[in-house]
Structures are given as structure tokens and as C-alpha cells.
Amino acid sequence: MNSIDSHLPFLIMSALTLGSALVVVRVRNIVHAGFWLLPCFLGVAGLYALLQAHFFVVVQVLIYVGAILVLMLFALMLTQDVMNPNKPQTNRMSLPIGLFCVVFAAGVAAILTGHQWMNSRDVILPANVQTRQLGQALIGEYALPFEIASVLLLAALVGAIVLAKSEKEPAPLPLPSLEALPDSKPE
Amino acid sequence: MNLSDFLVVSALLFMIGAYGAFTRKNAIAVILSIELMLNAANLNFLSFWRFLHPSSMEPQIFVLVGITLAAAEAAVGLAVILNIYRDFGTINVEDISLLKG
The missing domain is CATH 1.20.120.1200 (NADH-ubiquinone/plastoquinone oxidoreductase chain 6, subunit NuoJ)
Structure with missing residues (x-):
């Protein structure tokens, strides 16, 4: 085993x-x-x-x-x-959801420990062989999921930049020299 | 230590993440909890790989794609939250109820 x-x-x-x-x-x-x-x-x-x-x-x-x-x-x-960290950070459903999570986790744990899993007898390959096989699979048999993952990352990158970019022009910073001259302040 | 022990740890981690995602008010804390759940899923994949099919490649590919998804989700989610913060001045998910009927 x-x-x-x-x-x-x-x-x-x-x-x-x-x-x-x-x-x-x-x-x-x-x-x-x-x-x-x-x-x-x-x-x-x-x-x-x-x-x-x-x-x-x-x-x-x-x-x-x-x-x-x-x-x-x-x-x-x-x-x-x-x-404000002094106010509660959880909503008012916190107790019922917590109880539900505990009950659900206990049920799943009971099912998982009650099941008789058949362990495989195959040998675990050493780290260098395992990693080489993974790399070869990624450029061979599983090249398509690998490429889709890279396109997904590119789309997420572009999407994140577009979303986080502000649409308005940023307000110009007030120059300290302008405050010294009351006449030059805008109305 | 057998497969069921790792699966129980993974299930507990997932439920802790689900609890956080359902109860937290701060939107970024919700994303932190979702990261916990994604970690639990990856742990599940690698446990099944180690104990049931150590000679097959598919579980590792799944985990690699899962980590990619987690990174993409974090980047886009945080960009959305920063946008919400700029527009609403808050990231409390209870105050962002524009689409509430």
C-alpha cells in the first residue's frame, strides 16, 4: 500500500x-x-x-x-x-451559516472516512522524472489546455488593466506655490 | 496517512473558505475565502493523484489550470473591487446593492 x-x-x-x-x-x-x-x-x-x-x-x-x-x-x-475594524466584519447570518458549514463538513468527513479507498500500488516517480514528464505532457499531449490557460491569463491581464484604469482624467495635484497666492485660486 | 485523511483536511479547508465567503462583509475578504476554497480543490486533485493514479498526468494538468484560474480570478476580482471602491467609496458587500430589486 x-x-x-x-x-x-x-x-x-x-x-x-x-x-x-x-x-x-x-x-x-x-x-x-x-x-x-x-x-x-x-x-x-x-x-x-x-x-x-x-x-x-x-x-x-x-x-x-x-x-x-x-x-x-x-x-x-x-x-x-x-x-472600521472595531465593527463586526461578518453579516448577521454568520451563526446559521457557521452551523451549516460545521454540519456539512462533519457529514463529508464521515462519508470520506467510512469509504474504503483502494490505494494504487504504482510507484511514485522521483521529482526529476515527474517534473520532466509534466513538462513533456504540457508541450505534447496537453498542449491545448496549456495554450488555453495562457490565453486566459492574457485576457485576465488585459481585463484587469481595463477595469482598474480610471475613466476620468485624474485631478491635477494642487501646487504648493498656488496656495501662497490667494488671487490665483479658481472660483 | 491515507487518502481519506487528506480528503478530510481538504473538505474542512473548503468549508472554512465557504463560511468566510458567505459571512464576510469586506469584498476583498470574500476573495481571500475563495482562494482558500480553490486551494482545497487543488489539494483534493493532488491527493487523488498521489493515492489512486500516481502514474497518470491528468491530475497535475488540472491543478496547473486551477492555479492559473485562481490567479486570473484574483486579478480580475481585485480590479473590479478597486473600481467599486472608486465609484461607491465602500467595499462592504452589503452596501453595494444597486441591482437589488
């Missing part, structure tokens, strides 16, 4: 991921929530490492921690003044 024998790393990584995810959805200060996403993403990268998906450990750290998280923090810091 291909089961993973290391229990302690799995428990540490799961606790890190789920604990910081809980902080992300509950903490009042939204910038803190953004920063708590970092241990969560790193915990998921650790779980990928336990699953021997070596390439995706690197991708997770590079894309999620390096790109998406920085983008999120950038947007959070641009808009953080509009949400």
Missing part, C-alpha cells in the same frame, strides 16, 4: 493550514487576515510536499505566496480605511 507513514508532519501541516484559515475568516482586522493567509498557503505547500508533488510545492510558494498574496495585500492596503 502506498500510504504515507509520517504522521507528525501531516498533523502539523494540517493544523497550520486549518488554524490559519480559521483566523483568516474570523479576524476583524482585514490586513491581519491577509497576512494570516501566508501560513495557510505554506501549510498547503507542506501537504503537497507530503504528497510528493514536488513541482507543485514550488508553484504554490511562487504563485500563491509570491504573486496572489502580494496582490491581495496591495488591494487590502489601498482600501483598508473604509472598513
